[in-house]
Amino acid sequence: MEWVIDIQGLSKSYGRVKALKSLDLRVPRNTILGFLGPNGAGKTTTIKLLLGLIRPSGGGGTVFGHDIARQSIEIRRRVGYLAQQPRYYEHMTARELLRFRARFFYRGPQAAIESRVAETLELVGLDDKADRPIRGFSGGELQRLGLAQAQVNYPDLLILDEPAANLDPMGRRDVLEVMERLRQHTTIFYSTHILDDVQRVSDTVAILDHGELVAQAPIEKLLAGSDGPVYTLVLQGDPSAAYSRLTSQPWVTGIQVGQKNGYVTWQVSVSDEEAARAELLRRVLAERGLNVLEYGRKKHELEEVFMQIVEGGADVTR
Amino acid sequence: MSHDSALLMVRERGWSSGLRNMLRKENGTWWRTKKCWVQILVWLLIANGIPAFILWIIPLIDTGSPLPSGADGLEAFLSILGPAATIGVLILAQSIIVREKQLGTAAWILSNPVSRAAFVLSKLIAHAAGILAIIFVLQGLVAYGQFSLRDGELWPILPLAAAIGLQALHMLFWLAFSLMLGTFFRSRGPVLGIAFGAYFVQEILGQLEGLVPVVPAYMPTKLLALCMPAALGRPLPTVLPIVSVAVSAVLFVLIAIWRFGRQEY
Numbered sequence: 001m002e003w004v005i006d007i008q009g010l011s012k013s014y015g016r017v018k019a020l021k022s023l024d025l026r027v028p029r030n031t032i033l034g035f036l037g038p039n040g041a042g043k044t045t046t047i048k049l050l051l052g053l054i055r056p057s058g059g060g061g062t063v064f065g066h067d068i069a070r071q072s073i074e075i076r077r078r079v080g081y082l083a084q085q086p087r088y089y090e091h092m093t094a095r096e097l098l099r100f101r102a103r104f105f106y107r108g109p110q111a112a113i114e115s116r117v118a119e120t121l122e123l124v125g126l127d128d129k130a131d132r133p134i135r136g137f138s139g140g141e142l143q144r145l146g147l148a149q150a151q152v153n154y155p156d157l158l159i160l161d162e163p164a165a166n167l168d169p170m171g172r173r174d175v176l177e178v179m180e181r182l183r184q185h186t187t188i189f190y191s192t193h194i195l196d197d198v199q200r201v202s203d204t205v206a207i208l209d210h211g212e213l214v215a216q217a218p219i220e221k222l223l224a225g226s227d228g229p230v231y232t233l234v235l236q237g238d239p240s241a242a243y244s245r246l247t248s249q250p251w252v253t254g255i256q257v258g259q260k261n262g263y264v265t266w267q268v269s270v271s272d273e274e275a276a277r278a279e280l281l282r283r284v285l286a287e288r289g290l291n292v293l294e295y296g297r298k299k300h301e302l303e304e305v306f307m308q309i310v311e312g313g314a315d316v317t318r
Numbered sequence: 319m320s321h322d323s324a325l326l327m328v329r330e331r332g333w334s335s336g337l338r339n340m341l342r343k344e345n346g347t348w349w350r351t352k353k354c355w356v357q358i359l360v361w362l363l364i365a366n367g368i369p370a371f372i373l374w375i376i377p378l379i380d381t382g383s384p385l386p387s388g389a390d391g392l393e394a395f396l397s398i399l400g401p402a403a404t405i406g407v408l409i410l411a412q413s414i415i416v417r418e419k420q421l422g423t424a425a426w427i428l429s430n431p432v433s434r435a436a437f438v439l440s441k442l443i444a445h446a447a448g449i450l451a452i453i454f455v456l457q458g459l460v461a462y463g464q465f466s467l468r469d470g471e472l473w474p475i476l477p478l479a480a481a482i483g484l485q486a487l488h489m490l491f492w493l494a495f496s497l498m499l500g501t502f503f504r505s506r507g508p509v510l511g512i513a514f515g516a517y518f519v520q521e522i523l524g525q526l527e528g529l530v531p532v533v534p535a536y537m538p539t540k541l542l543a544l545c546m547p548a549a550l551g552r553p554l555p556t557v558l559p560i561v562s563v564a565v566s567a568v569l570f571v572l573i574a575i576w577r578f579g580r581q582e583y
Contacts, residue, residue: 051429054582073335073431081429087422103339104430105328112324 002029004157004187005050007061007068011211012045012054019045021211022059027204032183034198034219035191037208038310043191044084046208047161050189051081063157077105080150084161084191086142090135094126094145097134098152105153116152124148124178140171147178158182160190164197176201195302199223205302209310223300228253229273231280233266234294242287249283251275263293328431336432337440344444348452357452364402365457366464369395373468388465388473392549395461400485400542403453404517407492410449412510414441415500415578425583434579442497442571449493450486458482474551481549484560488541491563492517494570501577536562 005027012020020042027033037043048054050063052072060067066074088097098117106113121127124144129137137145143163150158163179164172172194179188179201192198198205199219206216215222235242243266246252251272258265270276281295330337348354369391377385415438418424427437458478466473495516499509524539534540540559547554 048583053425053428073332073433076429076431079429083422083426083429085422087426089423100339100343101430103328103342104336104432106325107328107338108326109324116325 003027004029005061005063005189007050007059009059010046010049010056010061011058012042012049013057018211020049023208023211023213025061025206025213025216027187027189029187030183031203032179032188032190032201033204033206034202035189035206035208036193036195036198036306037191038193041208042211043208044161045211047081047159047189047191050159051076051079078156080153080155080158080186082143082146082150082158082160082163084165086146088134088142088145088149091133093131093133094121094137094148095130097145098149101149102152120148120152123151123181125174139166140168140174143167143171143175144178147175151182155186158186158188158190160188162192163190164192164194172197195306199302207306207309215309219302222305223302229270229276230298231266231268231270231276232294232296232298233268233284233292234260235264235266235284235290236293237287237290239264239266239284239287239290242284242290245283245287246280249275249279251279267298330436333433333435335436336427336430337436340427340432340436340440341444344440345447348444348448354448354452357448358456361406361453361457362460364406365395365399365453366460368398369461369464373464386468388469389550391461391465391468392478393546395457396481396485396542396545396549399453399457399482400488400545403449403485403489404492406453407449407489408496408510408513408517411445411493411496412500412506412513414445414497415574416503416506416509419504419583428583435575438497438501438571438575438578442494442574446490446493449489454482454486454489477549477551481545484541484545484548487560487563487567488538491538491541491567491570494567494574498570498574498577501574501581535559538563538566 003026005025007023007025010020010023010025011018023042023046025046035043035046045054049056050061050068052068052075056069060069062068063075064078066072068075089100092100095117098120099113102113102116106116118127118130121130124147126141126144126148129141134142134145143166147160147163150160160179164175167175176197179190182188183201202219204216204218205222207214243255243257246268247255251270252268253271254269256267256269258267268276268280270280281292284290284292328335328338348357372394373386373388373391377383415424418427424437428434462473462475462478465478492513496509496513499512503509520534520537521539524534524537524543527534535556535558538559540556541563544554544556544559
């Protein structure tokens with residue numbers, strides 16, 4: 001597999017504070033990796049290390065095969081970056097800013113640069129505000145401008161630090177839509193703590209906590225959970241006979257009973273998924289007077305998985 | 319959305335990566351804004367105002383005295399231009415790097431394919447060029463016109479150019495010094511304070527030549543003392559200040575690049 005980002009043992013200390021502790025991380029080409037973690041986990045530090053804005057205290061890595069400590073200019077030629085709190089020259093207009101950034105990559109011809117700038121402004125929906133000074137931009141407009149400037153060189157890797165932070169739901173939706181549109185052209189590495197967004201657009205998730213990588217896995221694998229297949233049922237009626245019948249099955253490893261809106265809920269953990277698919281619902285429905293209102297294989301919410309991992313105790317998927 | 323094959327990639331590599339684009343932007347702050355006209359007017363008043371007063375206004379007021387010559391205007395011009403340009407440069411240069419660090423724009427620039435040396439050099443070159451053109455070349459030409467007009471004949475241009483060149487070197491020293499300080503600090507106060515402190519200390523030391531015999535000969539203030547003989551076409555008593563100031567300015571730039579290269583954003 002071709003790795004766009006490949007880092008090993010990367011660490012960063014500020015005095016006695018260890019912001020990043022021996023991080024190993026690999027990001028395959030043309031994927032969207034959601035880089036999760038609570039505030040202060042080391043997400044921005046990792047991003048700055050990848051871009052050469054800060055120097056590693058230990059370890060190292062490559063981006064597109066270029067060493068992050070010694071060849072950061074070569075890395076930045078292929079990267080677009082949106083900072084967590086982006087700061088631009090406020091006297092410039094959006095068009096001037098994009099033109100300025102584009103010229104770090106292209107020396108001409110002028111018409112082609114202008115065309116690229118116009119196309120990028122349109123992509124993020126800022127074409128009607130292109131000639132307004134940036135100082136008058138709203139938070140959402142600034143964020144979209146940030147995406148535009150990061151994208152104007154059509155980077156092979158987009159690094160976005162909290163791209164949807166401080167945005168209203170509409171702004172968030174817009175940013176995610178832009179990311180979705182870009183995914184076919186580029187690898188996207190973005191940090192966030194908005195878990196809904198990660199669940200919506202990411203292929204892979206890496207979770208960082210206290211400077212350490214505690215999980216990295218494809219999103220489906222992470223959401224499937226690490227405690228084996230679990231089926232959820234919402235029942236109406238007396239379930240005691242069905243409960244006894246199920247617990248006697250060798251493939252049922254446990255039933256967690258709860259309440260929801262006055263109904264009984266079961267979370268049935270199974271060891272043999274094929275047997276569960278074939279038998280579970282049938283055995284419950286065999287009980288007269290017991291109705292199944294909801295039935296399905298449990299899919300973990302990312303927030304649940306995240307909390308389990310960060311607060312400790314969960315299996316770590318690496 | 320597709321990659322546009324018509325676009326030509328930049329060729330700069332290594333330390334010069336991003337230099338051309340940075341220079342274009344920095345030059346724009348001098349030449350594509352109102353700042354240019356404001357600076358021209360202010361420096362016209364400062365550098366050529368008093369010589370003009372001596373050459374043209376005083377003869378109208380004091381009709382009994384002999385007419386002043388171009389050389390009288392020259393002395394006023396050179397004695398004002400050097401110190402005024404230094405103070406102007408120190409005020410102007412204090413924020414060149416610090417402001418970008420404070421605003422966070424330095425971090426954004428450095429996330430692009432720009433070398434840190436290119437960042438520092440673009441600031442130095444663009445500001446030096448702006449100051450050189452507006453404060454020295456333009457004012458020198460106006461002064462040259464005034465002196466020639468007063469004396470009724472064209473002045474020899476090379477000696478005046480040499481004198482202005484020495485003053486420009488003096489300015490470069492202080493510009494490089496301020497720029498270097500800007501790479502060490504994150505606020506303007508220390509940059510301005512240290513730069514002005516150093517300027518006034520070396521001015522005072524320059525006055526104590528008899529007491530401290532060796533050090534003042536290397537001071538930038540001694541460079542300004544060479545301007546008048548140079549402008550009159552006389553041989554220079556020493557070239558030591560020229561060498562020491564030029565070497566120091568280069569050293570300051572190298573330190574600035576080294577220091578800026580080590581900073582984290």
